[in-house]
Amino acid sequence: MNTVFTWISQEPALTAGLAAIAILFMHNWATEGRDKARIQSGEAGARLGVYNKVLIHLWALTAVTVAMWLLSGRDLDMLGLGMGVEGWRSWVAWGLTALGAAYFIYTVVSAAASSKTRATIRAQIGEAGELDLIRPETPAEFKRFNWVALTAGITEEVILRGFLIGVLSLIMPLPVAAVIAIAIFVIGHAYQGMAGMLRILPISIGLTVIFLLSGSLWPCIILHALTDLVGGAVFQILHKTQEADQAEAVPA
Incomplete structure (x- = not known):
């Protein structure tokens, strides 16, 4: 315990950064249920409000860290x-x-071209957990979601892989710091439910491996942002083709 207090006294700035991360996580956990209830009730602008809150919180926390x-x-x-x-x-x-980027681009092209692929994706989304907080449904939400996706790709990498691993590796072995950062990244997506968290786990592991290999956040930022932007593009494709796909599925 004395070692912990000694480190805190020696690194007050890094301690403040860790505290800021903890405070934001606790705030999001405490308000998640209220935000989800507002969206599920059909309150006008509720999802846009959540998007705006995410944008403000992530950029503010990035600036602090x-x-x-x-x-x-x-x-x-x-x-x-x-x-x-x-x-x-x-x-x-x-x-x-590059391989990850190629796969995600292929996913968008396949979703746009094939009703069977879209049916498979819809089934996967149905099993992927609670996506009400993030799934856009209106033109305004789709536009704002793209900014959220780009923001998450940049800020979450800086906060949870750059800063967090960097700080934790000062007080513990790097592999342990990396595992903790992966766990926190996954827990930070708890609003998607257990299925969603399990889906995000391999993505978090892959991004962490890329960061540890390269020593740079840039490939992680590019891949993370692309992952989220592709998710938004697929949501939009599914939304636009839903009626046509339903009509195609009805026997003549």
Whole structure:
């Protein structure tokens, strides 16, 4: 315990950053039920309100954690915002990023082209947990969701992989710090239900591996943002084709 207090006294800025993350997580946990109830009740603008809250919270927390990191005497490269290492590790990380990007682009093309693929995706969404908080349904929501997706791709990587792993690795082995960061990332998506959290787990592991290989957040940011943007694109395709697909499924 004395060691913990000693570290806190030596790293007040990093401690403040960790505290900010904890406070935001607790706030989101405490308000999640209310937000979900507002959306499920059909309250006008409820989902847009949640999107706006996410945008404000994530960018504010990113500003705080980056500021605390810099105040601790460390630079942005150490946070993961440089180009990282050179050599085979970088090539592998960027290769995995390219493969992931190709898969997600293929998913959008397939969803747009095939009613059978859309039926499969609809079934998967039905089993994927509680998506009411994030699934857009109106044109305004689809536009705002794209900003949320881009924001999450940038800010969550800086907060939960750059800052959190960077801080935790100062007081514990790097693999342990990485596992804790993965767990917190998954728990942060608890609003999607257990099925949604289990779906996100391999994504979080993959992004963490890419970060540890490359030493850079940029491939993770690109892949994370693309993942969420593709999700929004698929939601929009499903929404636009729902009536036509239902009509096609009815026997003549």
